[in-house]
Amino acid sequence: MPCVTDLAVVEVDEVKEQALANAAKALAHPARIRILRILARQQGCLNSDLVSELGLAQSTVSEHLRILKVAGFVIAEPNPPRTCFSVDQARLDQFRELLSYL
Structure with missing residues (x-):
């Protein structure tokens, strides 16, 4: 039977695992990785600049940005x-x- 401290460790592990899975899901598209690289390189960017650089439809870029924003990667x-x-x-x-938790 696990002791209380073991349960606390398991709960912390589960929280970290869920946070990592959620973040990975948000980054699980090559266009989103590219958006982050572009934004990091340019210190910010307008959506229309991303559309022309990525060669994707405005609605597609907007959806990728929405996912990144919800996940907290983009402001x-x-x-x-x-x-x-x-x-x-x-x-x-x-x-x-x-x-690094892995």
């Missing part, structure tokens, strides 16, 4: 009439830390 700052996107470096660092 969107309104700059009417457009939105400026940038990488959340703290979230990338957190993901790297989760990877």
